[in-house]
Amino acid sequence: MSDFLIHHAISRWAERQPAAPALRIQGRALSYADLDRASNRLAHALLDRGLEPGDRVGIFMHKGLELGVALYGVLKAGGVFVPLDPFLPAARLEAMIQDCGIRHLVASEGVAATLMQLPEGSRPRVYGLTPRDGLETMDWEAVGGFRDSAPPERLIDLDLGYIMYTSGSTGRPKGMMHTHRGSLTSARWGAAHVGLGPEDRVASHAPLHFDLSIFDFFSTAQAGGTVVLVPEGVTRFPASFTTYVETEEINVIFTVPFTLIEMLERGAMEQRELSSLRWILFGGEPFPPGQLRTLMQRLPGVRFTNVYGPAEAPSCTCYDVPPLSVDDDTPIPIGTMSRNSQGLILGQDDQECGPGEPGELCVRSSTLTRGYWNRPELNARVFLRLPSEGPLPHIYYRTGDMVSRGEDGLLHFHGRKDRMVKTRGHRVELDEIEAALGLHPEVSEAAAYTVPDDRGSKAILATVALRPDAKADAAALIRHLRNHLPAYALPREIAVAADLPRTSSGKIDRTRLQSHDAAAGSP
Numbered sequence: 394m395s396d397f398l399i400h401h402a403i404s405r406w407a408e409r410q411p412a413a414p415a416l417r418i419q420g421r422a423l424s425y426a427d428l429d430r431a432s433n434r435l436a437h438a439l440l441d442r443g444l445e446p447g448d449r450v451g452i453f454m455h456k457g458l459e460l461g462v463a464l465y466g467v468l469k470a471g472g473v474f475v476p477l478d479p480f481l482p483a484a485r486l487e488a489m490i491q492d493c494g495i496r497h498l499v500a501s502e503g504v505a506a507t508l509m510q511l512p513e514g515s516r517p518r519v520y521g522l523t524p525r526d527g528l529e530t531m532d533w534e535a536v537g538g539f540r541d542s543a544p545p546e547r548l549i550d551l552d553l554g555y556i557m558y559t560s561g562s563t564g565r566p567k568g569m570m571h572t573h574r575g576s577l578t579s580a581r582w583g584a585a586h587v588g589l590g591p592e593d594r595v596a597s598h599a600p601l602h603f604d605l606s607i608f609d610f611f612s613t614a615q616a617g618g619t620v621v622l623v624p625e626g627v628t629r630f631p632a633s634f635t636t637y638v639e640t641e642e643i644n645v646i647f648t649v650p651f652t653l654i655e656m657l658e659r660g661a662m663e664q665r666e667l668s669s670l671r672w673i674l675f676g677g678e679p680f681p682p683g684q685l686r687t688l689m690q691r692l693p694g695v696r697f698t699n700v701y702g703p704a705e706a707p708s709c710t711c712y713d714v715p716p717l718s719v720d721d722d723t724p725i726p727i728g729t730m731s732r733n734s735q736g737l738i739l740g741q742d743d744q745e746c747g748p749g750e751p752g753e754l755c756v757r758s759s760t761l762t763r764g765y766w767n768r769p770e771l772n773a774r775v776f777l778r779l780p781s782e783g784p785l786p787h788i789y790y791r792t793g794d795m796v797s798r799g800e801d802g803l804l805h806f807h808g809r810k811d812r813m814v815k816t817r818g819h820r821v822e823l824d825e826i827e828a829a830l831g832l833h834p835e836v837s838e839a840a841a842y843t844v845p846d847d848r849g850s851k852a853i854l855a856t857v858a859l860r861p862d863a864k865a866d867a868a869a870l871i872r873h874l875r876n877h878l879p880a881y882a883l884p885r886e887i888a889v890a891a892d893l894p895r896t897s898s899g900k901i902d903r904t905r906l907q908s909h910d911a912a913a914g915s916p
Contacts, residue, residue, distance in 0.1 A: 435466025649818030
């Protein structure tokens with residue numbers, strides 16, 4: 394197979410259909426030929442500044458056509474792209490840059506102020522920004538002066554393609570290492586399952602640092618389709634999003650249930666012509682059956698697929714949702730293992746569970762991460778090595794998700810076995826929130842927990858006990874957290890209490906706090 398690296402698809406389609414749009418945003422487009430040439434120029438600029446194979450390159454950008462140029466330019470140079478949330482606070486950005494050893498970073502103008510807050514010793518070389526004091530920059534005009542031919546190939550498919558960070562229980566984000574081979578396996582599965590073709594327009598609703606975006610970019614590129622980037626301002630307003638779907642004639646959407654519920658309830662769907670839509674994939678958290686049923690009735694010509702898979706093993710199961718009966722509110726299954734994936738359901742002492750018996754899902758897949766960057770102790774804990782018929786063991790990832798397998802072979806999700814939660818599609822470690830609250834000098838103890846919200850997801854709440862004579866209030870604590878956590882991990886409410894309830898063993902009784910707030914109707 395000639396295409397064995399993620400970026401090869403761009404060059405292939407640049408030859409076959411050079412004028413076809415690879416990327417669109419708000420009516421503007423970049424063709425496959427232009428994307429191929431522009432990403433080659435960026436690759437040469439990175440190589441000229443000393444990029445070596447396997448070097449990590451940050452992508453710290455808002456949605457725009459240059460985002461695709463950055464992604465493929467880094468890969469063509471032999472680098473490993475690290476998508477960074479453009480709304481990150483400077484302290485968290487600095488932690489990721491240092492942890493991953495990022496010496497090169499592609500940015501958009503809207504993030505310059507955050508980069509200027511980094512200590513001078515932590516500032517990487519920046520591409521895509523106009524010159525400014527305190528940063529070593531190369532703007533797009535200067536990048537455009539480099540050769541537009543493809544640079545020499547310096548990778549194989551087992552090399553890393555990207556590292557994606559997610560919340561860590563100790564307060565330290567953890568980076569998942571993904572190879573070209575794993576990414577291509579996932580991309581080709583997505584393109585084949587949905588039947589993507591060159592005529593398809595696929596919405597890029599999720600930000601690049603969210604694992605759903607990998608389908609948007611890579612599956613679409615495999616098929617020669619068009620990635621329609623959804624600006625951040627549009628994603629915040631359901632009515633704006635449905636208008637965007639209509640005007641851009643989007644065919645395929647992969648997003649989280651929260652977005653679809655918002656689209657259903659506040660998206661003015663009855664006023665939109667959405668006949669272009671043919672497939673909606675959703676994942677990240679359970680979709681309440683009643684709301685899914687209503688959405689399916691509103692969009693009778695659209696197919697729906699529940700895609701499950703932690704960011705460590707993307708799209709490892711799926712379930713094509715059939716028409717839902719009116720009186721059936723049974724939770725939607727997560728389906729069966731996808732192509733080139735295997736799963737074990739293990740109970741206590743790692744014994745395999747029987748049909749209908751809940752246990753932890755452990756996954757072996759070609760999409761599986763190579764492990765967490767610079768975290769050997771975590772890798773030893775979450776990867777299970779089982780004997781095989783050959784010299785190498787079979788390696789399974791402990792997902793932390795509790796599932797059961799029905800007599801029909803379908804997998805059913807039962808929740809988490811640890812303190813990682815999913816809220817509106819984002820993974821959040823509640824321990825990380827508590828650790829960040831504990832950094833405030835006036836906080837004695839903190840407890841973070843969740844209650845159901847009215848969108849089929851979870852709302853994060855927290856209760857803190859303050860030190861004697863402390864004056865901090867909830868607003869001050871939220872301001873403090875904004876310097877340490879991404880916006881999606883901020884508690885919706887923080888309560889200040891004289892002390893925290895305890896279990897008989899003296900531990901903080903988070904269950905009692907959770908039950909009290911749920912009964913009180915919070916949030």
